Amino acid sequence: MNILDPQGPIGAADKTILIDSIAIMLAIVLPTIVAIFAFAFWFRQSNPRAHYRPDWAHSGRIELVVWSIPALTVILLGGVAWIGAHLLDPAAPVEGTGSPVRIQVVSLDWKWLFIYPDQRVATVNTLTVPVGAPLQFELTSASVMNAFYVPQLGSMIYTMNGMVTRLNLRADQEGDLQGLSAHFSGDGFPDMLFDVHVISPLAFPDWVKTTRSDQVLNAESYQELARQSVEKSRPTFRLDDPGLFGAIATQKIPPAPGPKITSEGAQSYLGASDVR
Incomplete structure (x- = not known):
């Protein structure tokens, strides 16, 4: 998860902003x-x-x-951050080679669900993408607010219940990366890691075929999956309902309750009252 070893254009731009910001702040330090x-x-x-x-x-x-020196530093640092933030708008399209891959992401307690609506497959805690292709993420939460982040690809973005956020990325080199949750969400938060496999475009259709398992993902099986637990395995599913993500995001499928009260008068950092 080395942010100084980016594997895509967004991660490289984030690295540049980070280094420039440190250099500017050193002008005071x-x-x-x-x-x-x-x-x-x-x-x-x-x-x-x-x-x-x-x-x-x-x-x-x-x-x-x-x-004068701190004032000029703040102005310069603010300008770098403002310009960089607008250039790296998460919803802005990212150019790439081949057809874009649409991926719907649902943060659960305490696991990640990745739905490929065009390929009709879904995975848990494993994200597989073709190298060079524009990656179009649609993200929501089935419980409390969370944050999706692949450090080497860049652009951490929040997932919130009842709404959809959008993120565009691209991976430029084949290999295995690591993704994580960057927002505390209860006892199972440390286990909210997911594997990112960047494979060749020619291998991606073969991966889709092997991922279509006998397990079916629909509203019924999703509610079982959404129960609060740490998923140690990496299950795969055949997507039965391509509108499942929309039902989750619009709360047609009720959201999970979130972390429970663990002692009298005390509640987890993000409790059921934080579900939106």
Whole structure:
């Protein structure tokens, strides 16, 4: 999950913003550190050239330095973040090779459900995508608010019950990556990791064929899957109802209750009252 080793254009842009922001902030940090040692050295007791000024109260030149440099830094840092945020709009299309792949993501307690409506398959805690293809994610939550994040692909985005967020990504190299939940959601939160397999476009149709299992994903089996649990295996399904994601997002299928009260007067960080 090395964010400094991006595997797609969005991740590479995120890396650039991160490095630029650190460099800009160092414009304050480094001079401040140097000034601390310089002042301590100059005003040491053994320096006869250092003048003791008990009545000194104000210096316009010092005020100019201590206010102008931070102000310019904040302006520059804000400009980099503002421009970068607009250029990396999660809903903006990302160009790629081949046909786009549409993936519907549902965050559950405590697992991830990935639905491929065009391929009529679904997986749990495993995301498989073809290299170079535009990836069009539609995301929602079946319970409390969560956050979908593949660090090497970039653009963490929240999933919320009763609404759909959109994210466009692209993976530029074949290999295995790691995804995670970036928002605390209860006891099973540490296990909300998912594998990301980037394969060749020619291998993707074969993967779809092997993924179509005898297990069927429909409204009934989904409600069983949505029960609060940590999924250690990586089950696959044949999608029976291509409108399942819409039913989840519009709450035609009732949302899960979320984390329960574990002791009297105490509730998990995100409780049932946080379900939207």
